[in-house]
Amino acid sequence: MARRYRRGRSRRNYTIGAVVALTGGAAYWTFVSGRAADPSSPDGLLASRAPLASDRPFSTGDNPYQADVPEKGANDPAGRSGPVDGSAAPPAAAGSAAADQSRIRQLIAAGRDELGRGHWIAARQHLSEAYTLGPPPEELTELRAELTRIGDETVFSPRLYPDDPLVGRYVIQPSETLGQIAKAHDVTAELLARINGIPNVNRVNAGQTIKVVRGPFHAAIDKSRYTMDVLLQGTFVRAYRVGLGADDSTPTGDWSVKVKLKDPTYYSPRGGSVIQSDDPANPLGERWIGLEGVGGNAVGQMRYGIHGTIEPASIGRSVSLGCIRLHNADVEFFFDLMIPGKSQVVIR
Numbered sequence: 001m002a003r004r005y006r007r008g009r010s011r012r013n014y015t016i017g018a019v020v021a022l023t024g025g026a027a028y029w030t031f032v033s034g035r036a037a038d039p040s041s042p043d044g045l046l047a048s049r050a051p052l053a054s055d056r057p058f059s060t061g062d063n064p065y066q067a068d069v070p071e072k073g074a075n076d077p078a079g080r081s082g083p084v085d086g087s088a089a090p091p092a093a094a095g096s097a098a099a100d101q102s103r104i105r106q107l108i109a110a111g112r113d114e115l116g117r118g119h120w121i122a123a124r125q126h127l128s129e130a131y132t133l134g135p136p137p138e139e140l141t142e143l144r145a146e147l148t149r150i151g152d153e154t155v156f157s158p159r160l161y162p163d164d165p166l167v168g169r170y171v172i173q174p175s176e177t178l179g180q181i182a183k184a185h186d187v188t189a190e191l192l193a194r195i196n197g198i199p200n201v202n203r204v205n206a207g208q209t210i211k212v213v214r215g216p217f218h219a220a221i222d223k224s225r226y227t228m229d230v231l232l233q234g235t236f237v238r239a240y241r242v243g244l245g246a247d248d249s250t251p252t253g254d255w256s257v258k259v260k261l262k263d264p265t266y267y268s269p270r271g272g273s274v275i276q277s278d279d280p281a282n283p284l285g286e287r288w289i290g291l292e293g294v295g296g297n298a299v300g301q302m303r304y305g306i307h308g309t310i311e312p313a314s315i316g317r318s319v320s321l322g323c324i325r326l327h328n329a330d331v332e333f334f335f336d337l338m339i340p341g342k343s344q345v346v347i348r
Contacts, residue, residue: 104130108139115146121164124150128235144227144239151230151237156195160211166232167213174206186215190336216342219334221324223250223347226316228324230337240334243314243325250322250347253298255291257343260335264288264307269321283310285328287335291345298347306345307331 111126127147135143153159155166170181178201182189189201196210204210213232220229223244230238244250263277264284275282285308293301309315309325324347326334337343 101136104133104135105139107133108135108143112146115150120150120154121161124154124235131236132234144236147236148239151232155213155232155237158196158211165214166235166237167211170210170212172204172206172208172210176204176206177202178204181210181212185212186339186342187213187217188336188339194336215337216339217337218343219338219345221345221347223248223252228326230334240326240330241315243309243316243320244318245320245322246318248318250318250320250324251293251297251301251304252347253296253301254294255298255301255304255345255347256294257289257338257340257345258292258302259288259290259340260338261288261290262286262335269303280310283307285309285331287331289331289335289338294344306334 107126107130111123111130114120114126115123124147127143127150131143131147154161154164160167160169172178172181178189178192178198182192192198192210192212193201195213198204198210215232217237218231220231221227221242222229226242226244228240228242229236230240263286264282265277266275266282266284268275277286287308289306291298291301291304291306293299293304298304304323306324306326308328308331312327314320314325315327
């Protein structure tokens with residue numbers, strides 16, 4: 001269940017960013033303000049200005065925002081929504097379109113046998129391979145749930161299992177900060193604090209032994225299923241349901257995480273009033289992960305992002321202006337996984 005927003009927060013340490021793009025000879029400016037997170041700094045904040053955002057693609061038409069699609073997700077014309085239960089199988093990996101279904105079922109059976117015996121790493125290996133090959137639809141929902149449970153146990157908990165290539169043990173050196181350790185492992189200090197039960201990312205003790213994760217994390221979004229897979233070294237570790245853009249306005253392609261903002265202020269791409277970060281009507285919630293298109297149909301796109309929502313019923317539907325929505329609790333966790341300049345998002 002999505003939690004309610006914490007409004008009325010202090011609005012110190014805000015940044016304001018802007019980006020300009022040229023299309024059809026015209027310049028379009030969009031803005032967003034908020035606190036920009038940076039895992040390399042001890043307090044997780046950027047001192048520099050951060051670029052971007054809006055929730056609508058560029059257009060060469062006279063009115064690039066002509067379509068009347070509310071960001072708040074009030075309308076959902078028939079035919080726009082798709083399945084929300086994850087019943088459709090993910091696309092098979094390249095070169096494996098004709099993968100032997102008996103091999104997939106063998107992997108699933110072996111993984112579940114290992115899971116039943118408490119062999120988490122072996123179970124993850126078998127089930128993740130089966131998922132990559134493209135399991136039959138009737139297995140998909142349970143398989144995703146099993147892999148998410150395994151990810152929570154092996155990656156996102158303080159427990160360490162022998163021979164797990166995704167994580168390790170680390171002894172904090174004198175004068176070393178959690179931010180420095182996180183940067184060296186391509187993860188965030190917030191994630192390391194979360195999984196190690198450290199209440200303050202700025203306060204750790206020399207000689208303290210912690211669990212580290214070997215990042216970076218990446219994500220893959222399947223528009224047909226309204227799902228997002230979180231991957232670590234190519235291994236499925238978590239699943240989310242997402243909301244997408246109306247009229248197929250969320251471009252497919254490859255994206256790089258460009259910037260992360262806490263408590264963003266919303267500037268509508270259609271103009272009008274600005275919605276402050278502490279306003280319950282702010283459609284972005286308390287997290288903004290700005291994306292930069294680097295491949296496929298996404299190349300050159302700079303106005304899309306992943307954010308929370310004040311309309312939880314819009315998750316699993318196509319009603320936004322093009323951005324990807326997550327439940328509020330989900331986007332807070334996902335925010336702590338992504339590394340600007342390192343993490344990639346594929347939309348297919």
